[in-house]
Amino acid sequence: MPAATDERERAVAEVAEVYERIKIQQPLLFEFHHHSSSHQQLAQSLLSDALRALNVALSVMKQQQPSPAPAVIPITSVVVVKAEPRGLSPRSPASADSEAIATPTERRAKKRRSSSVMEGNKTSSSSWVDFTIVPYEDGYEWRKYGEKKINGTSYTRSYFRCTYKDDTGCLATKHVQQKDSSSDPPLFQVTYNNKHTCNNNAGCTATTNSSKRVMTNNPLNASMNIKLEPPVLPPTLVVQAYSALCPLDQTMTPCQQEQISIPVSMQQQPCGTATSSTTSSSISGESCCDEYPVLNMAQMAAAAEASLRYDLLYEELSILCDSFKCY
DNA sequence: CCAATTTGACCTCC
DNA sequence: GGAGGTCAAATTGG
Numbered sequence: 001m002p003a004a005t006d007e008r009e010r011a012v013a014e015v016a017e018v019y020e021r022i023k024i025q026q027p028l029l030f031e032f033h034h035h036s037s038s039h040q041q042l043a044q045s046l047l048s049d050a051l052r053a054l055n056v057a058l059s060v061m062k063q064q065q066p067s068p069a070p071a072v073i074p075i076t077s078v079v080v081v082k083a084e085p086r087g088l089s090p091r092s093p094a095s096a097d098s099e100a101i102a103t104p105t106e107r108r109a110k111k112r113r114s115s116s117v118m119e120g121n122k123t124s125s126s127s128w129v130d131f132t133i134v135p136y137e138d139g140y141e142w143r144k145y146g147e148k149k150i151n152g153t154s155y156t157r158s159y160f161r162c163t164y165k166d167d168t169g170c171l172a173t174k175h176v177q178q179k180d181s182s183s184d185p186p187l188f189q190v191t192y193n194n195k196h197t198c199n200n201n202a203g204c205t206a207t208t209n210s211s212k213r214v215m216t217n218n219p220l221n222a223s224m225n226i227k228l229e230p231p232v233l234p235p236t237l238v239v240q241a242y243s244a245l246c247p248l249d250q251t252m253t254p255c256q257q258e259q260i261s262i263p264v265s266m267q268q269q270p271c272g273t274a275t276s277s278t279t280s281s282s283i284s285g286e287s288c289c290d291e292y293p294v295l296n297m298a299q300m301a302a303a304a305e306a307s308l309r310y311d312l313l314y315e316e317l318s319i320l321c322d323s324f325k326c327y
Numbered sequence: 328c329c330a331a332t333t334t335g336a337c338c339t340c341c
Numbered sequence: 342g343g344a345g346g347t348c349a350a351a352t353t354g355g
Contacts, residue, residue: 146347146348157345
C-alpha cells in the first residue's frame with residue numbers, strides 16, 4: 001500500500017477517534033455543567049463546533065479517498081467478527097420457507113411478534129442512548145424504514161435498521177429523535193438497539209453489490225433537514241475543531257476555566273479567591289460562582305471524571321492538530 | 328433500472 | 342383505544 005494512502009488512513013482514523021471520544025464525553029461534560037445554564041450552553045456550543053468540524057473533515061477525507069476501496073473508519077470500536085450464521089438470523093431458510101406460505105398479514109404478525117421479543121431483550125443490555133448533534137455519522141450504514149410522530153414532541157422520530165440486515169441478519173436498529181430545544185445546532189437523542197453483527201462499519205466492507213446507488217450514510221440529512229457546512233480542506237477543519245475547544249482556555253475568566261478544567265466539587269473555592277482577577281471577557285453577565293451546587297458523591301465522581309476526560313481530550317486534540325500541520 | 332426513502336396502514340403492547 | 346414500532350407499496354433519484 002502506498003505510503004500516502006497509509007498516512008491518510010491513519011489521519012482519518014485519528015480524527016475519527018477524537019471525534020468519537022468527544023461525542024462520548026458530551027453527556028458527562030454537560031452533566032458536569034448542569035448547574036449553570038450559561039456554562040452548559042458554552043460547553044455545548046464549543047463541543048458542537050468541534051464535533052461539526054471533525055465530522056465535516058471526516059466526510060471530506062472519505063470523499064477524497066483516492067482508491068475505490070472504502071476507508072476503514074473506526075468511528076466506533078467495532079470488533080471484526082464474522083457475521084452471524086444465517087441459521088441464527090431471523091431470515092433463516094426455515095423461516096423464509098414458512099413466510100412463503102403465509103399471508104402478508106400472517107407474515108407481518110409473525111415478524112411483529114419476533115420484534116416484540118427483541119424489544120423485551122433489549123431492556124437488558126442491548127439498548128443504549130446517545131445524545132449528539134451528528135446523528136447521521138456514527139460509522140455504520142443505516143437504512144430508514146419508518147418515521148413516526150411521537151406524542152409530546154415537536155419532531156418526528158425516524159427509525160433505522162442496519163443496511164446489511166438482509167445480507168447478514170444484523171439486528172442493529174436505532175431511532176433518532178430531535179430534542180425539543182432551541183439549541184443550535186439541534187441536539188438529537190439516538191437510541192440504539194442491538195449491536196451490529198454485520199461487520200460493516202462505515203462501509204469498510206461495503207463490498208455488497210448493492211452499491212449501485214450511492215450510500216449516503218447520512219439518511220438524516222434529508223429527513224431532518226440537516227445542512228452540513230460546505231467542505232474545506234481537512235487540516236483546516238481539524239485546526240478549526242481544535243480552535244473550537246481552545247476558548248475554554250483562552251477566553252474564559254480564570255474562574256470559568258477552573259469550573260471546566262477542575263471539578264467544582266473538588267475545589268469548593270469561591271470565585272473571589274481565584275488566582276487572578278477576572279479581567280478577561282465574560283461569557284455571560286452572571287457571576288460565575290453564585291450557583292455552586294452542593295454535589296453528592298455520584299455527581300462529584302462524574303464531575304471529576306468529566307474533568308479528567310476533558311483534559312485528556314484536549315491534549316489529544318492538541319497533539320492531533322500539531323500532527324496535521326505536517327499532513 | 329434498481330436501491331433508498333417516504334408514508335400510510337397495520338400490528339402489538341399497555 | 343392510543344402509542345410506539347414495523348411493513349411494504351409507491352415514489353424518488355443516481
